[in-house]
Amino acid sequence: MGLIYDTVLSAFKAEELNYELNDDKDVFSMIFTTDNGNVTVKLLVGEEDAYFGVVGYLPATIPVKYVDRVYAIINDINKNSVLPFWVFDPESGELSLRCGNSVPDGHINERMVVELVYGIVELIDGQYESIMKEIYK
Numbered sequence: 166m167g168l169i170y171d172t173v174l175s176a177f178k179a180e181e182l183n184y185e186l187n188d189d190k191d192v193f194s195m196i197f198t199t200d201n202g203n204v205t206v207k208l209l210v211g212e213e214d215a216y217f218g219v220v221g222y223l224p225a226t227i228p229v230k231y232v233d234r235v236y237a238i239i240n241d242i243n244k245n246s247v248l249p250f251w252v253f254d255p256e257s258g259e260l261s262l263r264c265g266n267s268v269p270d271g272h273i274n275e276r277m278v279v280e281l282v283y284g285i286v287e288l289i290d291g292q293y294e295s296i297m298k299e300i301y302k
Contacts, residue, residue, distance in 0.1 A: 166190060166210075166212065167210075167212035167271060168212075168270075168271035168272070168273075169210045169211075169212055169215070169217055169268060169271045169273060170190070170191075170210050170212060172273050172274065172275060172278060173193060173208060173210060173217075173278050175275055176275035176276075176278035176279050177193070177278075179275060179279075180279055182195060182282075183195065184208075191209060191210050191211065191212075192207055192208070192209050192210075193207065193208040193210075194206070194207050195207075195208075195282070197286045199224070199286065199289070199290035199293075200290060201224055201290055201293040201294060202224025202225065202293075203224050204221055204222065204223070204224060204285075204286050204289050204290065205221070205222040206219060206220070206221045206222075206282055206285060206286060207219070207220045207221075207222075208220075208278070208282060209265065212271065214267075215267055215268045215269060215270065215271050216265060216266075216267060216268065217265060217266065217268045217273055217277075217278075217281075218263065218264065218265020218266070219249075219263070219264050219265065219281045219282055219285050220261050220262070220263045220285075221261060221262045221263075221285035221286060221288075221289045222259055222260070222261045222289075223259075223260045223261070223289060223293060223296075224293065225297070226257065226258030226259055226260075227253070227258045227259075227260055227300060228258060229255060229256075229258065231300050231301070232253075232255045234299070234300050235253045235255075235260065235300060236253060238296055238299050238300065239251035239252075239253055239260070242292070248264050248266075249262050249263055249264035249284075249285065249288065250262070250263055250264070251263075260296070262285055262288055262289050264281060264284075264285060
């Protein structure tokens with residue numbers, strides 16, 4: 166494949182992470198069990214445009230009737246953060262935390278991959294309860 170792809174594979178092998186790979190071999194999907202439920206993580210590899218990104222999904226979806234509350238909450242959180250950032254899809258109710266960037270010449274290392282994946286999971290797990298309390302108050 167490419168340098169980014171090979172580095173991701175090597176990092177996952179070293180960490181003994183189980184993943185599924187889509188047909189185009191550019192999205193790795195994993196599930197992590199946390200204190201608050203299962204966090205789904207997708208790692209995207211864009212070899213052509215030298216892109217690497219991680220998207221983590223909360224263990225629950227948000228009903229459409231709470232859209233305004235969700236937007237208010239994630240707008241406040243996102244104001245205080247450059248990366249990663251929260252995104253909400255009102256149609257599916259999915260709330261996700263995303264982080265990614267260009268990778269000049271495809272140069273990333275295993276540590277970057279592992280820290281970004283685990284970092285997204287930890288941030289979701291750490292903020293999940295407070296976000297849900299704020300939505301459902």
